[in-house]
Structure formats: structure tokens, C-alpha cells
Amino acid sequence: MTKQSNSLSQGTTPPIFPVKTKIQITVIFFVVIGIYLFSMFWTQQQMVGGFGNALGNMAVVIEKFFPPNLSILPAIWDPMAQTIQMAIIATTVAAILTVPLALLSAQNITTFKPLYYLTRTLLNILRTIPDLVLAVVFVGLFGIGLFPGIIALIIFSLGILAKLISETIESVDMNPLEAMRASGGNILQVIFHGLVPQVLPQFVSFVLYVFEINIRASVVLGLVGAGGIGLVLDQQLGFYNYPNAMAIIVLIFVVVLIIEYISNKLREALI
Amino acid sequence: MVTYSLPPKKEKSPFKKIKKGIIFLAVIAVYVWTFIGIDIDWARAIERATSNFHRVIPKLFNPDWAAAGEVSEKILETIFIAFAGSFMAAILAIPLGFLAAKNMSRGRLLSAIGKWILSAIRAFPDIILAILFVVAVGPNAFAGVLAIAIGSTGMLGKLYSEVVESIDMQVVEAMEANGANKIQALFYGVIPQIIPEFLSYAIYRFEIDIRASSILGIVGAGGIGTMIIFAANNRNWSEMGMILLAIIIVVTVIDFISARIRRKIV
Numbered sequence: 001m002t003k004q005s006n007s008l009s010q011g012t013t014p015p016i017f018p019v020k021t022k023i024q025i026t027v028i029f030f031v032v033i034g035i036y037l038f039s040m041f042w043t044q045q046q047m048v049g050g051f052g053n054a055l056g057n058m059a060v061v062i063e064k065f066f067p068p069n070l071s072i073l074p075a076i077w078d079p080m081a082q083t084i085q086m087a088i089i090a091t092t093v094a095a096i097l098t099v100p101l102a103l104l105s106a107q108n109i110t111t112f113k114p115l116y117y118l119t120r121t122l123l124n125i126l127r128t129i130p131d132l133v134l135a136v137v138f139v140g141l142f143g144i145g146l147f148p149g150i151i152a153l154i155i156f157s158l159g160i161l162a163k164l165i166s167e168t169i170e171s172v173d174m175n176p177l178e179a180m181r182a183s184g185g186n187i188l189q190v191i192f193h194g195l196v197p198q199v200l201p202q203f204v205s206f207v208l209y210v211f212e213i214n215i216r217a218s219v220v221l222g223l224v225g226a227g228g229i230g231l232v233l234d235q236q237l238g239f240y241n242y243p244n245a246m247a248i249i250v251l252i253f254v255v256v257l258i259i260e261y262i263s264n265k266l267r268e269a270l271i
Numbered sequence: 272m273v274t275y276s277l278p279p280k281k282e283k284s285p286f287k288k289i290k291k292g293i294i295f296l297a298v299i300a301v302y303v304w305t306f307i308g309i310d311i312d313w314a315r316a317i318e319r320a321t322s323n324f325h326r327v328i329p330k331l332f333n334p335d336w337a338a339a340g341e342v343s344e345k346i347l348e349t350i351f352i353a354f355a356g357s358f359m360a361a362i363l364a365i366p367l368g369f370l371a372a373k374n375m376s377r378g379r380l381l382s383a384i385g386k387w388i389l390s391a392i393r394a395f396p397d398i399i400l401a402i403l404f405v406v407a408v409g410p411n412a413f414a415g416v417l418a419i420a421i422g423s424t425g426m427l428g429k430l431y432s433e434v435v436e437s438i439d440m441q442v443v444e445a446m447e448a449n450g451a452n453k454i455q456a457l458f459y460g461v462i463p464q465i466i467p468e469f470l471s472y473a474i475y476r477f478e479i480d481i482r483a484s485s486i487l488g489i490v491g492a493g494g495i496g497t498m499i500i501f502a503a504n505n506r507n508w509s510e511m512g513m514i515l516l517a518i519i520i521v522v523t524v525i526d527f528i529s530a531r532i533r534r535k536i537v
Contacts, residue, residue, distance in 0.1 A: 039355035043412035128522035132486040143319040
């Protein structure tokens with residue numbers, strides 16, 4: 001009986017995956033592991049004492065950071081508020097500027113191909129540059145302060161927002177728009193009465209999403225001199241005042257969580 | 272003459288109207304608070320911009336090719352940081368993702384705890400984590416790896432848990448009904464369903480991590496960011512142009528490759 005079933009399983013059932021796939025997957029697996037090990041080796045090169053030492057260090061560091069000096073909270077509330085205001089202004093301006101850009105980079109609205117490809121490429125390039133790098137450049141241009149931070153956030157969120165919204169525009173139902181055009185509506189009328197009602201809920205939802213991203217980005221912009229709470233954090237770290245730095249980090253953490261909660265609730269209510 | 276009339280609009284409940292009104296007022300209040308609170312030194316910003324413009328902008332578009340060697344070495348380090356970090360996160364996120372998935376644990380408490388851990392991790396910006404790890408393991412690339420690993424775990428864990436929640440549980444139930452134990456159900460019922468999407472999300476996160484790791488050097492955690500901060504401090508804008516060019520190329524290429532791979536997997 002057992003012999004029979006053995007021969008059955010050996011003889012007739014083909015393997016689930018062909019041998020070629022198996023070899024491919026094995027090779028890919030080892031390549032990935034190889035790159036990982038090499039990356040680990042490379043990144044630990046300049047480290048003194050290796051990983052074991054670092055783990056021991058971690059305990060010492062946690063002692064340094066704790067307990068956070070919460071008595072400075074009233075003093076850092078002001079820069080925190082400025083940070084939030086930066087994000088609000090940047091999101092608002094980006095939301096306004098994104099409308100023409102999104103229309104230009106939506107295939108079904110911009111039927112003139114070269115213009116569509118131009119805006120698409122521009123937005124793609126814009127999105128590859130991290131927010132802090134933009135902030136570094138704008139701080140160089142405008143000097144230290146809130147203004148370069150706001151500009152950096154606007155440019156950064158424009159890239160994301162225009163892409164998300166142009167995709168929404170591309171996925172709308174074109175039939176009502178065609179009907180309007182057929183019955184004599186001009187391009188602006190078609191956009192306002194055919195496109196806007198279909199896109200608006202998504203638009204608001206994406207703006208809120210980008211606002212969350214901007215809050216997260218704006219708290220760290222100060223590290224490169226672009227204003228807000230990050231500037232204070234950078235100073236405190238510069239003084240090696242870790243309990244104060246930890247208090248700032250805790251405040252950032254709480255504010256981000258609260259804003260995310262509110263924005264999530266608003267988004268749920270919208271869709 | 273025929274009179275056309277639009278169909279009657281739906282009655283809106285007064286509760287909804289009040290709610291809308293409150294949200295509207297809150298938004299107005301937030302904007303008033305913002306525009307009163309913010310103070311921008313317009314005059315100084317404009318003055319600085321006009322005097323700096325020709326010193327900064329043309330040089331950004333005129334990259335310093337002499338720095339190409341150092342830039343490519345640092346960008347390679349950035350890729351290594353992102354790779355090692357994403358790899359760690361892709362593995363760390365698996366237990367957390369399962370913990371946070373509603374259909375994997377009996378009690379709701381466990382999945383709630385998992386979700387809380389994940390959203391707590393996500394609330395930390397990557398660069399704040401990098402600050403903490405730079406203090407812990409010193410200013411080197413490995414601090415960056417750890418920051419990326421922890422930072423990505425938050426998002427990957429959330430995405431993983433959503434994948435696990437969306438699997439077809441009937442397969443698992445059928446297996447259990449046929450006498451498979453938990454481990455067998457996990458290996459033959461759950462894992463085959465989730466692997467492609469897990470991989471796809473891990474690769475997607477690698478794309479994001481490339482961007483994230485390129486700025487970690489600003490706080491000393493290795494990679495190209497170290498050069499960014501030096502170039503900015505030295506006002507060496509043509510080197511900055513080279514760095515920007517390198518970042519744009521690398522990010523574009525990796526996005527392209529990863530999109531290709533992800534399309535193949537899923």
C-alpha cells in the first residue's frame with residue numbers, strides 16, 4: 001500500500017513549479033541576500049566597535065534621552081504652531097496651483113500630446129527630489145526662515161498632488177463631458193459642470209493626505225534652517241541637550257498623531 | 272412653451288447641515304489663526320533672493336563634473352542604506368503585519384495593539400529616527416540603515432496587515448476542516464496568497480527608501496545627504512547641481528525598474 005502511493009507520487013504528479021522557475025527564484029533569492037549582506041558590510045565599515053558595541057550603546061543613549069524634559073513645552077509651543085501654519089499655507093497654495101497642472105497632465109483633458117508629455121516629465125522629475133533637499137536649496141536662495149520652508153513644501157507637494165489628481169481626472173466618466181460638449185458647452189463649462197463634481201471629493205481627500213505629508217515634512221525642515229520646530233530641535237541637539245530634544249520629539253509625535261487622526265476622520269466623512 | 276425644470280434635489284438632514292457648518296467654521300478658524308500667526312519677513316526674503324538668484328540658480332543647472340566620482344560613491348552608499356533598511360523592514364514587518372491583521376488573531380485586542388504599534392512608528396519622521404540612531408550608533412551609514420528599517424516597518428506593517436485581511440479565508444477554513452493544523456494552514460493556505468503582494472509592497476517601499484535615505488546624511492546618517500549639507504554650507508551650488516542630477520537619475524531608474532518588477536510579480 002505504502003509502496004504504491006510512493007510510486008504514485010514519484011511517477012505521475014508533476015512538480016508544481018517548473019525547474020526553470022525554481023532555479024530563477026533561487027538565483028534571485030541568493031542575489032538579494034548577497035546584496036543585503038554586502039550592504040550591511042558596507043554600511044558598518046566606518047562603525048567603531050561593530051554591531052555588538054552599538055547595541056550596548058543604545059541602552060546608554062536611551063538613558064541620555066530619558067526622561068524628556070517636559071517643562072520646556074510652553075517655550076516650544078510657538079515654533080510648533082509655526083510649523084503647523086507652514087504646512088497649512090503650503091498645502092493651500094499647492095492645492096490651488098495644482099489645478100492647472102493636474103489638468104495639463106491629464107491625458108483626457110490635455111489632448112495636445114507634447115504639452116501633456118512635457119508636464120508629466122516635469123512633475124516626474126519634481127517628485128524625485130526629496131523635500132529636505134529642496135529646503136536646502138531654498139534656504140540657500142532665500143536665507144534662513146519660514147519662507148524657504150513654505151516654498152519647499154509647496155514645490156514638493158505640487159509634485160505628489162498633481163500626479164494623484166491627474167490620475168483621478170483620467171479615471172472620470174467622460175460621457176457627461178461629451179454630452180455637454182455635444183450640446184454646446186465650451187471647455188470651461190465642461191470642466192466646471194462635468195469634471196469638478198466628479199473630482200471634488202477625491203480632490204479634498206488628496207489635499208488632506210498631502211497635508212499630513214506636509215506636517216511630517218515641516219517638522220524636520222528646520223534641521224536645514226527652514227524654520228519651525230526642527231530649528232529648535234537642531235539647536236538642542238547641537239547643545240547635546242538630549243532631554244530637551246526628547247521633549248520636542250515627543251511633542252512632534254503627539255501633534256502628528258492628532259493631526260493624522262483628524263484628517264483621517266475628515267477623509268472618511270468625505271468619501 | 273415647455274418649461275423645463277430640474278428634478279427635485281434630495282432633502283439633506285439638518286444634522287448633516289450642522290456638521291458641515293461646523294467643519295466649515297473650523298476650517299475658517301484654522302485659516303484665520305494661520306494668517307495671523309505666521310510672520311514672514313517678505314522684504315528680507317525678496318532682497319536675499321534677488322541678490323542670490325544669479326549665484327545659485329544658474330550653477331544648479333551647471334553641475335560640477337569633477338565631483339562626479341565622489342557623488343557616485345556616496346549615491347551607491349545611499350542605495351546600500353536603502354536596500355539594507357528595506358530588507359530588514361520587509362522582514363520585521365511580517366510579524367507586526369500578522370499581529371495587526373483582524374482575521375489572524377482571535378481577540379480584537381491583539382490586532383488593536385498591532386495597529387497602535389504600527390501607527391506609532393509611522394508618526395515618527397524618518398529623519399527623527401535617524402537623529403536617535405546617530406546618537407546611538409554614531410554618525411555612520413549604519414545609523415541610516417536602522418532608521419530606514421524602523422521607519423519603513425510602520426508603513427510596510429500596515430500594508431501587510433491589509434493584504435492579510437484581504438485574503439480568501441475560505442481556503443484556510445477548508446484546510447482546517449480537513450484537519451490541517453495552524454502551521455499547515457499558515458504555510459499552505461495563507462502564505463501562497465500573500466507572497467506576491469508582500470514582495471510588491473517591499474519593493475515599492477524600497478523606492479520610497481531611496482528618497483528617504485538620500486536625506487539622512489543631513490543629520491549625519493551617511494549617504495549622499497552628507498554631501499548635500501557640505502555643499503550647502505560651502506555654498507558650492509554647482510556641486511549641489513551634480514548631487515541633484517545624481518539623485519534624479521538614480522531615483523528615476525530605480526522607480527522604473529521596480530515598477531517593471533512589480534508588474535511582473537502581481
